[in-house]
Each structure stands twice: as C-alpha cells, then as structure tokens.
Amino acid sequence: MSWNRVAVVGAGLIKFGELFEQSYEQMASDAFSAAVDSVDAGFEPTQVEAAIVATQRGTLWGQEGIGGNTIPSAIGLSGIPCTRVENACPSGSDAFRIGAMAVASGVHDVVLVIGVEKMRDKSTEEGLLSRAASGHPIFTRGETAPVLFAPFATRHMYEFGTTREMLASVAVKNHHNGALCPYAHFQNEITVEDVLASAPVCHPLHLLDCCPQTDGAAAVLLVNAERAEQFTDKPVYVAGFGVATDHPYLHEKTSFTSLKATQMAAERAYAMAGIEPSQVDMAEVHDCFTITEILDIEDLGFVDKGKGGVATLEGETSLTGRIPINTSGGLLAKGHPIGATGVAQLTECWWQLRGEADARQVEMRNGYALQHNVGGRGSGVSVVNILTNNKS
Amino acid sequence: MTPGVQLLAVGAAAPAWRLDAAEAAKAWGRKGGKGQSAVCAPDEDVLTLAAEAANRALAVSGLETDIVDGLWWGTSRPPFAEGPSHAVLARAIGLSHSSSGALCSGSTHSGMEALLGAADAIGAGSARVALVVVSDNIVPGLGTPYEARAGAGAAAVVLVSHGGDASLGARVTRTHPFLDRYRGDGESGTRDLYDPRLFREEVFVPTLRELGEQLAALDVRAWSLPDPDGRLGGIVAKQLGTSTPASAAVYAELGDTGAAAALLGGIGALDAAGLVAIIGWGGGRATGLEINAKGPVRGAATVAHDITGGRPASYADVLRARNQLVASGETVQMAVPPESAQFVRGADEMLGLLGARCVDCGTINTPPSIHPHCTSCGSAKFVLTPLARRGTVHTYVINHTMPAPFVAPLPIAVIDLEDGARVMLQVVGDGSDITVGTEVELVLRKYAHERGVPVYGYKARAAEGAATADAEVTA
Numbered sequence: 001m002s003w004n005r006v007a008v009v010g011a012g013l014i015k016f017g018e019l020f021e022q023s024y025e026q027m028a029s030d031a032f033s034a035a036v037d038s039v040d041a042g043f044e045p046t047q048v049e050a051a052i053v054a055t056q057r058g059t060l061w062g063q064e065g066i067g068g069n070t071i072p073s074a075i076g077l078s079g080i081p082c083t084r085v086e087n088a089c090p091s092g093s094d095a096f097r098i099g100a101m102a103v104a105s106g107v108h109d110v111v112l113v114i115g116v117e118k119m120r121d122k123s124t125e126e127g128l129l130s131r132a133a134s135g136h137p138i139f140t141r142g143e144t145a146p147v148l149f150a151p152f153a154t155r156h157m158y159e160f161g162t163t164r165e166m167l168a169s170v171a172v173k174n175h176h177n178g179a180l181c182p183y184a185h186f187q188n189e190i191t192v193e194d195v196l197a198s199a200p201v202c203h204p205l206h207l208l209d210c211c212p213q214t215d216g217a218a219a220v221l222l223v224n225a226e227r228a229e230q231f232t233d234k235p236v237y238v239a240g241f242g243v244a245t246d247h248p249y250l251h252e253k254t255s256f257t258s259l260k261a262t263q264m265a266a267e268r269a270y271a272m273a274g275i276e277p278s279q280v281d282m283a284e285v286h287d288c289f290t291i292t293e294i295l296d297i298e299d300l301g302f303v304d305k306g307k308g309g310v311a312t313l314e315g316e317t318s319l320t321g322r323i324p325i326n327t328s329g330g331l332l333a334k335g336h337p338i339g340a341t342g343v344a345q346l347t348e349c350w351w352q353l354r355g356e357a358d359a360r361q362v363e364m365r366n367g368y369a370l371q372h373n374v375g376g377r378g379s380g381v382s383v384v385n386i387l388t389n390n391k392s
Numbered sequence: 393m394t395p396g397v398q399l400l401a402v403g404a405a406a407p408a409w410r411l412d413a414a415e416a417a418k419a420w421g422r423k424g425g426k427g428q429s430a431v432c433a434p435d436e437d438v439l440t441l442a443a444e445a446a447n448r449a450l451a452v453s454g455l456e457t458d459i460v461d462g463l464w465w466g467t468s469r470p471p472f473a474e475g476p477s478h479a480v481l482a483r484a485i486g487l488s489h490s491s492s493g494a495l496c497s498g499s500t501h502s503g504m505e506a507l508l509g510a511a512d513a514i515g516a517g518s519a520r521v522a523l524v525v526v527s528d529n530i531v532p533g534l535g536t537p538y539e540a541r542a543g544a545g546a547a548a549v550v551l552v553s554h555g556g557d558a559s560l561g562a563r564v565t566r567t568h569p570f571l572d573r574y575r576g577d578g579e580s581g582t583r584d585l586y587d588p589r590l591f592r593e594e595v596f597v598p599t600l601r602e603l604g605e606q607l608a609a610l611d612v613r614a615w616s617l618p619d620p621d622g623r624l625g626g627i628v629a630k631q632l633g634t635s636t637p638a639s640a641a642v643y644a645e646l647g648d649t650g651a652a653a654a655l656l657g658g659i660g661a662l663d664a665a666g667l668v669a670i671i672g673w674g675g676g677r678a679t680g681l682e683i684n685a686k687g688p689v690r691g692a693a694t695v696a697h698d699i700t701g702g703r704p705a706s707y708a709d710v711l712r713a714r715n716q717l718v719a720s721g722e723t724v725q726m727a728v729p730p731e732s733a734q735f736v737r738g739a740d741e742m743l744g745l746l747g748a749r750c751v752d753c754g755t756i757n758t759p760p761s762i763h764p765h766c767t768s769c770g771s772a773k774f775v776l777t778p779l780a781r782r783g784t785v786h787t788y789v790i791n792h793t794m795p796a797p798f799v800a801p802l803p804i805a806v807i808d809l810e811d812g813a814r815v816m817l818q819v820v821g822d823g824s825d826i827t828v829g830t831e832v833e834l835v836l837r838k839y840a841h842e843r844g845v846p847v848y849g850y851k852a853r854a855a856e857g858a859a860t861a862d863a864e865v866t867a
Contacts, residue, residue, distance in 0.1 A: 125724070125795035132794045133724040133840075137734065138742050138849035139759060141726075141839055142791055142802050142818055150789035151806055158787070158828045203790035203801075203823070251758065251806055251816035252767050256787045 002239035002273045002388055006100040007228035009235060010039040011347040013218035016185045016335035018120045022215070025074035028053075028116045031217035031340070032075040035112070039221065040232040048221070049108040050081040054095035054115040054339035056088065060122050071114060085339075089286060089375025090243075090383035091115065092342025096220065097241045097383060103222050114219040115344070117337035124213060135377060139249065146202035146210060146289060148250065148377065153204050153291035155256035159306065162294065164204060166309030168195035170290040171208050171332050173318055178329025180359040183344070185214045185335035195290075209290040214335025218344035236353045239275070239368060239388040242268025248380035257306070261382035262299040262374050269384035270301075275368055277301030280323065280386070282352050282362045283370040284345035287330040293317075296372060297325060300384070324362040327352060338375075345371045346385060353389040364389070397511045398556030399683060400455075401690040402659040403448030403548040404698045405441045406646055407432040407529070408820070409705035409713070413540035419707045420535050427622065429543040429647025431705055432529045434713045434799060435820065435837040437846060438467045439481050441546035442527040443836040446485045448698065449548035450523070452691040457486035460550075461519035462493030466506030466526040466651045468582075468674070470497050471838075471846045480848060483743040484836050485523070486778070492519070499675025500528065500573075503651035507672075507681070510551050511560050522551040528650030531714050536584035538573070541622060543647025545699060547656040557689045558662055561682035564606045569676040570595050573620070580715070588621065596624055596673075597631070603671055603680045604632040610682065613666030614638040616657030618673035620648060638668070645699055650674070660695035663688045712799070715841075723796040726840055730847050737761045742849050745781070745834065747813050748774035756813035782855065783809035785830045790823035797840070807832060807852055820853040831855040 012034025014027055022030075036043050053071045058064035068084025085095040092115035099113040119127060132144045156162045172192055178184035190208060198207035221231075228235035244264030247253070253260075270276065277300060285300065287293035294308035302323045303311040311317060317325035328334050328348035331341060349369035351357040367389045374382040409431040417425030432441070442465060450457055463482045470477040478495040494509050496502040503526035510522035527546035532539040551560075572591055575582050585591050600617070615637040619625025622643070629637050639657025642649070649656055654672035661668045662685045671680040711717035728734045740746055741759040748760035751773035757763035758779065765772050788805035791798075803823030806816045819826055820837065832852040840847040 126722075129793065129795045130724045132791075132798055134727040136759075136762075137726050137728055137730075137738075137847060138839055139816065141849075142794065142798060142804050144791060144794060146793070147789055147791055147804055151787040151804075154789060154828065155787040200790075200792045202792060205789075247767050249816070251814050253806075256806065 001392065002237065002390065004237040004239060004388070004392060005104045005225050006222050006238040007225045007235040008220050008238065008346070008350050008387065009223050009228055009231035010035040010043060010221035011219070011350040012038045013183050013340070013344045013347050014216060015183050016214050016216035016337060019215035020120065024116055024118045025070060027215065027217035028071055028074045028114060031116065031219040032112065032114060035219035035221050040234065041230065043221065043231065045075070045077060047110050048077055048080060048112045049110045050102060051112040051114060052083055052085060052095045052099040052102070054085045054091040054343065055117055056086055056091040056338035057117065060118055060127050062121070071116070088381050089288065089338055090342060090373035090381055091339045092218070093345070093371060093373045093383035093385055094243065096342060096346055096385055097243060099222050100238045100241065103224055109224045109227060111222045112219060113222060113343060114217065115340035115342060116217040117339040118215055119213040119337055120215050128213060139251070140377065143377070144202065146205050148379065149289045149292050150202045150205045151250065152256050152295060156291060156294065157204065159257055160309070162309035164196055165192055166313045167209055167290040167294070168192040169313045170287060170293045171195050173312065174287060174326050174330040174332040177319065177327050177360060178333025181329045181334060184329040184333050185212055186329070186333045205289055205291065211288050211331040211336040214337045216335055216337030216340040216344065218340045218347050220343055220346055220350070234354045234389070236350050236387050236389055237391070239386040240269045240272030241383070241385045242266060242272065243381070243383050244268065246378070246380050248376060248378050250378040253378060258299050259295050259374055259379045259382065261379055262296060262372065265382040265384040266300045269386050273368070273386040273388070275386070279366045280368045280370045281364045281366055282324040282327055283372065284328060284330070284348050285325055285372040286374045287326055287332050288336060290332070292374070293325065293330065296374070300370065300372060319360060319362055327357060327360045327362055342371065342373050342383065346387065349387045353387055396553055397514045397560045398552050398554060399558040399560065399662070399689055400550040400552045400556040401449045401453035402662060402695065403445045403452065403691050404656055404659065404695040405444035405448065405546045406430050406699035406702065407436045407441060407544045408702055409433050409710065410702040411540065411705055411707070411710050415707045416540040425540055427644060429541060430545055430645070430702060431710045432544050432713060435839070435851065437471050437838050438469055438527040438529050439471045439477065439846070439848065440836050440838060441529065441544065442467070442481055442525040442548070443484045445527065445546035445548035446523060446525045449550050449691055450485070453550045455521060455550065458488045460487050460491055460521045460523050462491050462510070462513060462522050463487055464493045464496065464506040464510035464522060464524045466496040466503035467528050468497060468500050468502060468651045469529060470495060475845060480743060481525070483739065484848065486744060487523070493522070499677070500650040500653065501672055501674035501677045501679065503654055504672030504679040504681070507549070507655060508563065508679070514551050514553050520553050524549045524551060526652040526655050528652045530648060530650050531581050533581035533584055534716060538582070538584040541648050542582065543649045545646045545649035545652050545656050547652050547659055549655065549659065557687050558683050558685040561684050562607065563679065563681045564603050565677065565679045566599050566603055567677050568595055568599050592624060597627060599678050600628045600671065601631050603678055604628060607669045607680045607682060608632055610667055612669045614658065614661035614668045616654055616668070616670040618653060618671060619643050641696065642699065658683065659692055663692035719796045721796070726842055726847070730842055730845050745779045745850050746776050747779045749777045750774060756811060758813055758815055779813050779815070780809040780811035781834045783807045783832060785826050785828055785832060786814070787828060788819065788823070788826055805832070805852055818851045820851050825854040
C-alpha cells in the first residue's frame, strides 16, 4: 500500500544548456510556466499557495543565501510563502519531499516545487573547479567533484573487474537517451571509443564519464491527493520517499563500492511505497559520473552488487532493457543544474507514468517510477522519491 | 674544544627534483653547463626537507622525540620571512611544547651557527639532547652562472651530553665582511658574485686556507669544504694537501646546499672512526669544526643513499617551483586563510598528525576537531593518539583538472594506516608509482602558499621498493 497522500498534477522544465542569455529569474519563470501549462484541466498561477525552491550554489551567480526569496517575485507571485532548500546534489529531490510533506500536513493544498540553478554565470575555474580549494585546508585539498566519485571507480574496478568500457557504456546509453530528449543539454550519440579516447579528467574518469556544467530549471505542482482529479484525469501520486545521511568525508567511508546513504534512503522509500525494487518500471538516478550510475543501480537493488557494469554493457538498463535507467539522458547528457536536477528527473518520471515520454517511452508494467540523487562532499546525503500512477 | 658534546645520530634529506645544468644553460642560449643540482618540487621547501632529515636522525637515534630539549635550525631562507618557522618545524617533528632552541639565519653560515649554538647549550648544561637541523633551498638569480649551481638539501644531527659515537672537537672562526652572495630587501633571488676573481683571491682562498691549516694540525680523515662554484672547493683542498673532500660527492649530487652544505658534506664520512673536519661559509664568516668519530655514527652509512636519486625536472618546472614563473590571472584561494581559527584549532592534528581513538570501540577518527562523536559507534569518549606513518592505498585517483594554483596531475589516495585509521591525502609525485595496495609512508609537505606563507600537511609517498602501478587500473 503506497503512501499516495499527495499528487503531482503538473510538471515541466526548460531546455537545459549553457543558458548565458537567460537570467536565474527568467529560467524560473519559464519552468513555472511549463508546469502550469502541463496541467490537463487548466491551472491558474494564483492557485499556488506556497513554494519550495531548490538552489544549491547561490555562490555561482552572486546571490548566495537569497535564492529562495527571489522566486515568488520572478514568477509573478510575490507574497506567497517560499523557502529555499540547499541539500547538496539532492536539493531538488529534497525540496520535492519537503513540498509533499507540506501538502500532506494539510497546511497547504497546492505547492510549487521549483529547482533553479545557474552553473555557468561564473567560469568553470571559478565555479565547480574552485571546490579544489574549499573545505578543510589539508584533508580535502584538491577535491574537485570528480575526486568524490573516482575513488569508487578505482575500487569497483579492483574488486569486481569493472572495466572502463563498462563505465563508458553508461555514457553511451545516456547520450542515446539524451538524443531523444528535447530538453537535454547534449542531444548527440557517442560511442564507447569516444568515451575511452576523451581527455582524462580524474583517473580513472575521462571527460565523457563526467556530466557537464549546465544551467536549467524545472518545476512540479503538488496537490492534496483528494483534489487531484480536479486538475487531471491522469494523476501521478507520491508513493513514498526516503532520505538518509552518511559521514560527510570520503576517508570516513567504510566501503568504496557502495554508497550507504543511497542504500538507506532506498530502503526507507521502498518501505513507504510498499514495493520491492523489482516492481520499479524505470528510474532516474544520479549519474553525475558513469561510476555513480553503476553504484546507484546496485545500491537501489536493481542489479546485484558488483554487476552494475556488466548489466549496463549488456543493455539491461537501456530503454528496452529489463530496468530502463535515465531515460531522459540523465545528468550525463541532459545536464546537472544542481537544484533543478531532481525536479527535472521527477518530471521525466511523471511523463513516463502518464505515457507522454514520446520516443523515450518505456513499458510501465507495474506503474512505479523511482527518482534518486546522492551528493555532498563524501556522498553524505541521498534522497529517493517514488511516484506511481496507481491510485492506491 | 667543546667538552662533553657528543654526536648520537645523523640524518639527511634531498628534494625530489634534479636540474641538469645543461638545461639551464640551454634556456639562456648558452652551450655547456656541467653537473646537476637538486631543486624542491612545489610541495617541498626548507621546512619539509628539515623535517625529513630530522625524522631520519631521530629514528636512528632510538630516542623519543619528546625528550629533545631544543631544536637549532640553520637556514638562509626560513619559510616565513617573519613568523612561526621554528615553531612549525618543532611541532611537525613532534618535539614537546616546552622545547627550546633557535632559528639561525641571515646567511649560509647559519648552519654552523645552529650547530655551535646547540653544542654550547649542551656544554652549558641547559640542554641534554639537542636537535640540529640545517637546510636550504637556494633560489638563484635568473640567468646567472650560479643558477645551475644553486641546490637544496638538509642534514640533521642529534647532540647529547653523553653516549654518542662521536664528539665535537676544535672550532675556529674567521670574519671578513664582504658581499659575496647575498639577497637585498624584498629580493627573492640570491645575487651572484660581483667578481669571481676578486672573491677567490682576496677573500675565499686566503680565509679558507688559514682556517684549514689550523684544523689540519690534527690528522683529518675527511673534509667538508665549501665549493661555491665547482672549482674553489678543489683549489682549497689541494692547498690543504687532500685530494678530494668528502663533500665533493654531495655537491655533485645536490649542488650548493647553502646553510646545509658544511654538515651535509661531512656527516656521510662519520660512518667510520676518524677525524672529520667541516667548514661552513657565508655572510662574511667562516667556521671550521672537528668531529672525532670513535666508530660509525648512527645514520651516517645511509646518508649517501638518502640524498641520491630524484627525477629530472625541466627548466620550466624548476622556475615554476621556485615561483619565478607565475601564471597571470586569478588563482583560487583556500576557503580559510592561513591565519584563521581553523589553523589554531588544527595545529596539532595537522602538523602532529593526530587522531582520536574511540575509548569504546577503538575506531580512530581523523581529524579530531571535527569528530565530537565516533563515526563507528557514536561514543564521545576519545584519547588523542599520533597516527601511524605507514599504510597501504585502499583506493586512489589522479586529478588532472584543477584551477591555478593547483598543478596537475595530482594523485589523491584513501590510505589504510597500520594502526587501522583511514585517511585521505594527496600523494607525492605524479601517481605513476601507486595503485591499490601500494605501501606508502606519510611525509610532511607544503600544501599551499597563500598570502606569502606556506601551509603544511602530510602527504603519502610510495614507500621505498613499493610496487609500481600499472598505467591503467585493471583496464
């Protein structure tokens, strides 16, 4: 029996990319409009009672700390309650969870969850790369984002014989899906050879093992499940969610072949939704790097530990495979505007559950879609949300 | 004669890079250039060299570091022009918070000043165990003949009031105010000699001959003589009736090691009984000292090995490491400046490499200041403990993509230490000598240089004889 107290009645996003010509506010406004326009029975913006906004790195566009209170004004709803969520890479998915709780609590009936991120208003050197100098002056020095995941690749290769070709097959698959997704940052096919031959970024990861730095925004509209049918005859429900934390630094990990936060968040979400991993029809998971997707599909219970690379190479996670993963193109091809990422993943799940994913549509046998993010300096936080088109 | 001052142990260290003199000559359109010199990699300096030499001497001495009464450090280039150079080194070596000593500087003669200062403290009874460290990392003027001669290295000796295998003997000093090699206010490069012949004939040779003749009254088995240009040392040796001074091999490997040269050139000769005479030079002063070994001194036999090797560095690499080739534009700064509270809280755990051992489950948490609760069991009861300095690589990366001031490739490894603690640290070198399972040792290195001052911490280094990594991990 799934939780199902909250329904998603609208969802949308803007085309992701290096959106130098668009302001943070413009991206937010366009994503909100896309969500409003998606509501089958029509939706007035003024029906939004409150908003939760996810923006992870306000520092990257010069408005650290105030992202939350600029949004209502930007979308023409100045005055509504609005709170910003910053929780590492799962910021968007956590904003969704908090929005769902706000509706379930009965305080609000209609809540907007919107993720917006400007990654490219600063140069890449000043942006994510500058992480190399952040944190502890000794113990995290040199830790750019790939350093947080590459050690897992090294160890996964060592323990399970995972190969660079297997890692590359993740990127090839997600670029294939991205080529079918009009919202993706990259819409081109790539080959395993392309990935292997791309420049080394952080051994053993190369350029095409890494997601790009992308601007973007996405929005979903949550309503009390009892009112869902006022807005649509194809409502999608929040079946369950889970959040978990882990120790924040890499040297505190006891395993470099799994992410404990993901495992715990998944366990909680599955329990809340009352389902097993095998009942999930498709999933949008956190593929900031190719190795991350391999860890994810193992830790989420879709394949056995150690088999993520082989399963991907053999097509089990393709659009026609046993468990399609990242049908939207994932972070690798669609992009990773951090606060928007989770919300955009949920939008893809919403489309898949409503049969609206066009060329990317996969078979939804059981009516469950799973969305996952993991992040923080040492993957110290993970969020899993599960959506369903089953009314109960 | 300094009564009752004995030499218990010695140690030496050299930096990771070697510059071929021909490389430097070629850069300036000159032919020739003989020999090589040692150069500090960007993460090395006089302090990291000093710490390595000191650790080696202390290790073979068999003494615990906390019974050392003081540190006497001689270097012409302290890492903080004004600041906690001595305190940082003392803490990094693990000396007690009540240890004393002195930082001697101002010229390359400072190495002898540190040695004699420590000897006098032992002689006067104010110290029973004194650690002497001499180190230098000469930054020469660009394009000068001295450029290919300027070297880097360190030596350390443990002096005691009794129980050593060698004793300090006669000492003689001459002063002769003269600008030979010097550095003016605000200058970074050491100026080359104004007139080599003037220096040789009026200053260097007469002074050294006079000192040497006094020392040669006894039967000197081995000499350590200053050799600023690769010829003067030989000239003086000949006048003293010796063929090749023991220091010649050190100069050939490392170049001119400045304040470290006198001691570094002589301690290797303490591997057998006999008299070793060393002469230090610089800043218008020259001092000679005799060391009388009754038998092999601990650590002496490995000196030659410990300073030999290094990897060839290009001229451009050397300029960059010496801060003489600087990228234009912004560089990324640390999240916290070197003066901040985090460095006050973290001084002991960063320089002393401390962990917090959980009293309830035994897990070692690092660093202690950010772990009020045990990561394994949640307990809040800890005892501070120095971390093991050796371990194996559990997993690693080689970061190729970083903004200035970082320089790629930068290997970073998760290391399981011998005591069970797990740490994640940068790795010395380019990563070609590590893989999963590689044995490593932890060594003090310079992590950053901000606001004109260095920031030190530990890095991992493949232990000697460790297996070499494949280019690709099980690719």
